[in-house]
Amino acid sequence: AAGVIQSPRHLIKEKRETATLKCYPIPRHDTVYWYQQGPGQDPQFLISFYEKMQSDKGSIPDRFSAQQFSDYHSELNMSSLELGDSALYFCASSRLRDREAGELFFGEGSRLTVL
Amino acid sequence: DQQVKQNSPSLSVQEGRISILNCDYTNSMFDYFLWYKKYPAEGPTFLISISSIKDKNEDGRFTVFLNKSAKHLSLHIVPSQPGDSAVYFCAASESGGYQKVTFGIGTKLQVIP
Numbered sequence: 001a002a003g004v005i006q007s008p009r010h011l012i013k014e015k016r017e018t019a020t021l022k023c024y025p026i027p028r029h030d031t032v033y034w035y036q037q038g039p040g041q042d043p044q045f046l047i048s049f050y051e052k053m054q055s056d057k058g059s060i061p062d063r064f065s066a067q068q069f070s071d072y073h074s075e076l077n078m079s080s081l082e083l084g085d086s087a088l089y090f091c092a093s094s095r096l097r098d099r100e101a102g103e104l105f106f107g108e109g110s111r112l113t114v115l
Numbered sequence: 116d117q118q119v120k121q122n123s124p125s126l127s128v129q130e131g132r133i134s135i136l137n138c139d140y141t142n143s144m145f146d147y148f149l150w151y152k153k154y155p156a157e158g159p160t161f162l163i164s165i166s167s168i169k170d171k172n173e174d175g176r177f178t179v180f181l182n183k184s185a186k187h188l189s190l191h192i193v194p195s196q197p198g199d200s201a202v203y204f205c206a207a208s209e210s211g212g213y214q215k216v217t218f219g220i221g222t223k224l225q226v227i228p
Contacts, residue, residue: 004158033215033216035218040220041220042117042119042204042218042219042220042221043159043204043218044218045215045216045217048215056215058215090158090159092158103149103161103164104161104216105161106151106158106159106160107158108156108157108158109158
């Protein structure tokens with residue numbers, strides 16, 4: 001079965017550079033979530049989209065932006081990168097109306113390293 | 116502000132014995148609780164869940180217990196197997212709205228053969 005696809009899997013950037021992460025949800029899933037997991041930390045909710053509209057916002061820095069496109073894929077754009085942005089970024093998707101609350105399907109994550 | 120807390124960063128259990136992973140939460144609005152399992156280099160995968168209207172949910176070797184008054188839940192794995200070695204995240208959600216999931220920091224379980 002198709003899973004959530006994230007790209008790139010690994011990304012190395014310099015401080016103050018820009019990075020873009022992509023997420024391709026499971027077909028027919030209508031909701032996409034982005035999470036950030038720093039070293040030794042819990043996954044922190046950043047932002048979510050339902051039917052291409054932002055549905056919820058968490059601890060996402062102003063330097064970050066995200067959107068969901070007409071084909072339901074989502075991109076997380078990170079500008080003016082800081083060392084503290086080094087983390088594993090997970091994307092998850094679900095189909096809101098026919099699932100129990102919280103059953104998300106996660107991608108394998110994109111590891112961002114800021115030097 | 117940690118709304119979901121897993122106070123044990125790691126746990127080692129002998130194969131065949133019971134593994135008990137604990138979790139506490141602070142947000143009274145949470146009404147759905149989940150456990151996710153994560154292997155290295157993979158994303159978290161959903162394991163088992165429980166609604167706040169129940170106090171126990173069982174799925175094969177995995178049982179989740181919920182104590183609402185204590186705002187505490189636990190995951191029991193019986194019998195534990197080496198393949199269960201992974202990081203287990205406790206998570207919680209509100210069933211209304213867009214159902215974002217709040218995670219704990221995780222407990223690394225090692226099952227020793």
